[in-house]
Amino acid sequence: MALEFTAIDFETANGFRGSPCAVGLSKVRDGKIVEEASWLMRPPAGHDHFDPRNVQIHGLTSAQVAAAPRFGELFAEIGGFIGADVLVAHNASFDMGVIRSALEVSELPGPAFDYACTVMLSRRNYSLPSYSLPFVAEAAGVPLVNHHDAVEDARACAGIMVDIARRNGAGSVAELFAVHKLRLPRADAYLPGLAEVSKATRTALKRLSEAPAASGWQGWQGWPEEGPNPEADAAADPHHPLFGQMVVFTGNLQLPRGAAKERAAGLGAQPASSVTRKTTVLVVGDGFVAADLRSGRLTSKARRVLELHGRGQSIEVLSEGEFMQMIG
Numbered sequence: 001m002a003l004e005f006t007a008i009d010f011e012t013a014n015g016f017r018g019s020p021c022a023v024g025l026s027k028v029r030d031g032k033i034v035e036e037a038s039w040l041m042r043p044p045a046g047h048d049h050f051d052p053r054n055v056q057i058h059g060l061t062s063a064q065v066a067a068a069p070r071f072g073e074l075f076a077e078i079g080g081f082i083g084a085d086v087l088v089a090h091n092a093s094f095d096m097g098v099i100r101s102a103l104e105v106s107e108l109p110g111p112a113f114d115y116a117c118t119v120m121l122s123r124r125n126y127s128l129p130s131y132s133l134p135f136v137a138e139a140a141g142v143p144l145v146n147h148h149d150a151v152e153d154a155r156a157c158a159g160i161m162v163d164i165a166r167r168n169g170a171g172s173v174a175e176l177f178a179v180h181k182l183r184l185p186r187a188d189a190y191l192p193g194l195a196e197v198s199k200a201t202r203t204a205l206k207r208l209s210e211a212p213a214a215s216g217w218q219g220w221q222g223w224p225e226e227g228p229n230p231e232a233d234a235a236a237d238p239h240h241p242l243f244g245q246m247v248v249f250t251g252n253l254q255l256p257r258g259a260a261k262e263r264a265a266g267l268g269a270q271p272a273s274s275v276t277r278k279t280t281v282l283v284v285g286d287g288f289v290a291a292d293l294r295s296g297r298l299t300s301k302a303r304r305v306l307e308l309h310g311r312g313q314s315i316e317v318l319s320e321g322e323f324m325q326m327i328g
Contacts, residue, residue, distance in 0.1 A: 002171050003031040005116070006085040007158035009150045010098040011058040012043070014051040016204040017094060017328055018101025019043035020071050021050070021060050024151030025081055026158040031165070033158055037081050038151040042070045044105045046208060057321065058148040072106035079111065086173045086184070090133050090157045092117035093240050094325040096187045097200060103190050104201040112189040116173050118160045119241045123316065124180055125164050129293050129309050130317045136160050185239040200328040227258040229271040236268030242326055243268035246278045250302060251285030253320055263327040275304045281316045283323045293317060 007026040013019040021043055027035040042048055042065050050062045089095035092115050103110040122131045126139045133156055137144040142159030146152045161173070170176035177184045188195065197205075236243055247269045249257055260283070261271035275282060282305045293306070305315045318326075 003162060003165050003173070004029050004085065005088045005158075005161065005173050006082050007088045007154045007161065008082070008095055009089060009153035009157060010095050011060060011148060011150050012054060012098065013060075013062070014043075014047070014049055014054055015324070016047055016101065017097045017200055017325075018105045018204060019047045020098050020102050021065050022058070022150040023074075023078060024149070024154035025078070026151070026154045027081070027085070028158050028162065031162050033155065035081075036151055036155065037078075038154075039074050039078070040065045040068045041074050042066070042068050044071055044102055047105055047204065053321075058150075070106070071102045072108050075103070075106070075108060075110070082113070087113050087115040088118060088157060088161045088173070089115065090118045090136070090153070090160070091241060091322070091325055092119075092185075093237075094328070097198070097328050100187065100190060100198055101201045101204070104192075104197050105204070107192045108190075109192060110190045113187045114173075114184050115187055116161070116177070116184065117239070117241060118157055118164070120239070121164050121176070121180075122160065123314070125167055127309075127314060129306060129315070132319070132322060133157070140164070225257060226273050227261065229273060230262055230265040232265050232268050232270040234268070236266065238268070240267050240326070242281070245269045245281045246272055247281045247283060248272050248275050248279050249283045249285070250300075251288065251320075253283075253285040254324075260323070260327075264323075267327060275308070275315075277308070277313060279305070279308075279313075279315055281318060283318045283320060285320045287320075289319050289321075 005028050009024045010020045011022040013021040020041060022040050024038040026033050055061055096115055119131050122136045128135050128139055133153060134144055134147055137156040140160045140163035142156050144156040165176050168176055168179045170179055174184055242264055247264050249260055253260055264271050284302055305317055309315055
């Protein structure tokens with residue numbers, strides 16, 4: 001197998017995806033990991049506060065990266081490791097967004113990248129109640145001991161891609177996409193002053209100008225009101241993992257439910273109010289994590305999803321954190 005690519009995983013300091021504080025990379029040649037690299041980094045200036053929620057997830061603090069170079073100082077080295085490889089990530093819209101937004105706020109140019117998302121590919125190759133990295137790694141027979149350690153997550157992502165390619169008899173990432181009748185996505189190059197700044201960065205810069213210091217989590221928004229279900233944007237990016245999905249929300253979210261529905265619809269998902277046979281994704285709030293699927297800490301909607309999944313219906317359960325990553 002001549003399968004070649006580089007798997008990548010970023011951890012961020014706060015809710016803005018342009019705040020990378022760690023990156024892990026695993027280079028694959030002939031279907032095997034041959035080299036790995038990882039860096040701690042300070043996020044770009046002005047976006048380097050550490051949100052307690054993020055620290056709880058990955059365990060990294062501002063003190064741990066205080067002596068590290070900033071993203072902008074490391075990007076050439078990161079890019080040199082990647083070279084001309086296809087980038088592979090689990091929820092690639094997030095990791096590609098990290099690169100783009102971090103370049104934008106650092107005012108640095110960056111090359112175009114072909115990339116592949118193992119969340120999207122996993123949905124086509126495994127039948128799981130959750131496509132979070134630990135669930136998919138287990139299905140692929142890939143060890144994952146320390147989830148949210150950047151290099152371990154990149155290594156697990158690489159193993160998942162290798163397993164999916166093997167299942168499909170594909171000798172390259174491009175061939176794998178061709179088997180599934182998909183086009184390999186491409187993230188455009190970024191040139192400061194010429195390319196348009198992404199929506200995520202515009203929003204972050206606006207918030208920074210209005211409140212220079214991070215205000216922190218203000219708590220859940222109270223008992224959620226279901227509200228209307230906006231129509232999915234048919235012109236959204238078809239490569240986004242939410243595009244074409246029928247999404248239902250349950251539990252308290254940090255966002256008002258109406259705002260969550262608007263964001264999902266803008267990415268091509270169709271929000272709905274109840275779990276039915278058309279449902280493909282359930283987003284669960286109240287601090288839910290994917291491991292709760294095994295512990296029984298579930299809402300009634302989540303139990304309904306597991307019931308339908310047991311009958312053969314393919315429904316994915318997302319934690320709020322995973323959903324927030326997907327919507328940027």
